[in-house]
Amino acid sequence: MEFRIVHEGSVKLKVPVHEKLERAMPVFYNVDKADDRSLSVALLRCYREMVGRDLVACDLLSATGVRGLRLACEVPGLRKVVINDVSPRAFMLMRENVRMNEGCLRCEVETRNEEANRLLWTVGRRFDYLDVDPFGSPTPFLDAAARSVRPGGILAVTSTDTACLCAVYPKTCFRKYGSVVFKTEYRKEVGVRILAKKVIEVGAQHCLALEPVFAYVMGGSFRVYFLVAKGARRADEVLGSIGFILHCERCLFRRTAHLGESPEGRCQRCQSRLRLIGPLFIGRLCRAELGEMMLSAATGRIRSLIKLIVDENAVGTPWYYTVSALSSRLKAPTPRMDSLIDALRQRGYSAVRTHYDWAGIKTNAPIEEVEGAFGAAG
Template identity: 25%
Template sequence: MGETQQTNLTSGDASQEFVIVQEGKAKVGFHGPVFYNPVQEFNRDLTVSVLREFVRSRMANGSAKDEKYPEEPKAKKAKLFHEKEDGSIRILDALSASGLRALRFSQEVENVDFVLANDFSENAVESIRENIRLNGVEDKVQATFGDAVVTMMSHRSIDKRFHAVDLDPYGSASVFLDSGVQCVADRGILMVTCTDMAVLCGNTPETCYNKYGSTTLRLKCCHEMALRILLRAIDTQANKYTRYIEPLLSISVDFYVRVFVRLHTGARMTKESGTKVGHVLACSGCHSLEVVPILKKFEDGKSLKYGTGVVRQTLMGGDNKCVHCGHSVHQAGPIWIGPIHNHEFVEGMLKRLRETPEEERLGTHNRLLGVLTNVSEELDVPLYYEHDQLFNVVKCCVPKSIAVKSAILNAGYKVSGSHCNPRALKTDAPAQFLWDICRHTAQQANVTADRHDEKAPGRKILSDSITSEVNFRLHPGATQQTKDDQMVRFQCNKGKNWGPRSKAWGSSNSTNAGFYVRPETKPQVENSSE
């Protein structure tokens, strides 16, 4: 199950080849060139797994109508929220292309009532309709031609909203976020992919600001920062409608970021959003990091109030230079600084994957287990360092990662890795203690400040004395339980056709989609046989 198969058939037109690709339980057919990226199978498998857990938790905990109106009769609640009594869900695949996602959702996710597969290419919609017939799911999947934004806006009323909306565009999803947060039912799930990693990771901060309302820096932790920029952008759009997000799972893998967020409605909790957003201070010399929240919550008598509070950052001194190395400090953000995963939700996904019989496993089952196990071990702490990055600043030998983690744990702090980077060091320890670890290691290796140039960041760091006790004794919490397993924690062999494919010809799902419809005429192809 889950393996990709290709079958070459000849259609009525002998000059045109009809190709069938199977992934999971779904089959998709293509006339001529195949716009299919097998690398994205993990993305689709992950989405199927998330939707399965979403349906399970929804059935176990009740839907939004049960939470808001617990005393009302079921029939009245079902009518108000336009829901069936069996709790079945409606899904929108807003940028469907071949319809593969929609077809897999209809056949591999239980309790699905209806899937709407939308695209702004008439050729794509016709292909989706063929694939619906090919899979025999006419009763569950419907294909529509339309601009994704218009389609979502036409479903913003409570009785028309979807329980799950998938946005998987080519490039940035920023133009779809406003309409996306409006067409998701209360406690429904919004799934968003962005592949513009160069923008999100700091190559063009001005473009990042234009698209997401945040600036970014080229840091070692840029992939997690990309996730947090996207989460903040979604939450900002939701806040305008007295809604807020609950991140269930946020993944940075391969060449894209993918987030799964639950949408809630409520004025009181929407006010909390400001406390979950902050700016990032980053030193240009030693790369020390600090996060400064935008808003703080405090008690005023018997009521809760919100204010900007007093900035208590410890990275900059009175001269606005880094207190550790004396170099300039840059600011980026705002980013989401709250949790990026719901660990209970992730554990539920892992439990279900482990219990799946071998013959029913998804095609990327082992990688799903590895990545999600990695996620389950992550600390709810913003950003991370690379453990060798710190020691390179002071130019001393790099101890093993387990030794550095042991020193942090022995000092009473927390530490973990990150699914974003195999060398990540995610910790709540202050930068001062991390530099004490580096100073201690440098002392043991007889590395002094004189080895560095006058203005090098390592010179000032090694010139300062150690202020904390550093103990490298092996700590049991420093060993990762999955190291001895055969899980694919990080993708190693990138293989053929890696990276995002070229945009499908004739696709108009872009910022211009709502303003014009481009006539879809086939490109001229020379006949090589003549």
């Protein structure tokens, strides 16, 4: 195995040299996920400040150890970070990386070489922050992960199951996540919301309320952070935000429906058949006070991403519109994004760009108003 030394955040790492980024790499390291890891650092720093006590964190599927090491070097107030990987090669490398960063560690780092579920079942409920960053789907780890976070702690879950969550393989999505999907222009957000639903559902089975507090899509990764609370009543409250989206493929009308509703089968606008997406999480994906705190502390590239996430969360709808979908429906040229946003605001609606898609707009305006604004902005 050939290696090179890289710098990420405040850590220095030995990582394998590779031609292609793939699972078969001897030890996985994706330089393009540096911002994703910077967001973990930013979130945990704010969370630590909010709770005001020393924390124990775990980077469950750690590969080179990069995420756990960044937490240990960049987040004040951690008592210990556990970094784990089942691969013996990864274990050897993460140990070297810990040694290489000894000078900048702010807390103890424990390295483990165990199967993730086995590790979680043996340690019990002890982590204040648990990070699950697998290849593909996180579903094999969710049961043990949900039960290993202390009440009041944070569970972070990644899925790189893009094709499945974004409706390329709807049957696989149903099998793995228990949700029905089809392709819409806002499918990336649907993917995040289906992931959130799946994790919430697993937590609820153990009477744990897993409330999404920050979520996004970056590259091919869907990531949701959950605040964990104990109790059947609180779990039921979070489950109350699980529902469906009813979508009209002909006129782009859409609306949400809660579990237990018997929604109409026809579009109220054009009478076409409505299609059902879900179940999925239809509540807010970002806790406003956490988002604002992360925003005021953040610098550089991640700051603009946090700003988009905070702003779009304030709009509150579980979808967005894209100018290309509107343009092909209205058979009209696409206006400038800023003009469309202004036109929607002039009509009294919230309208912002979305991090999910550069050609996307989040707005609480109904489709008739979006179309009107589209015409006015063109």
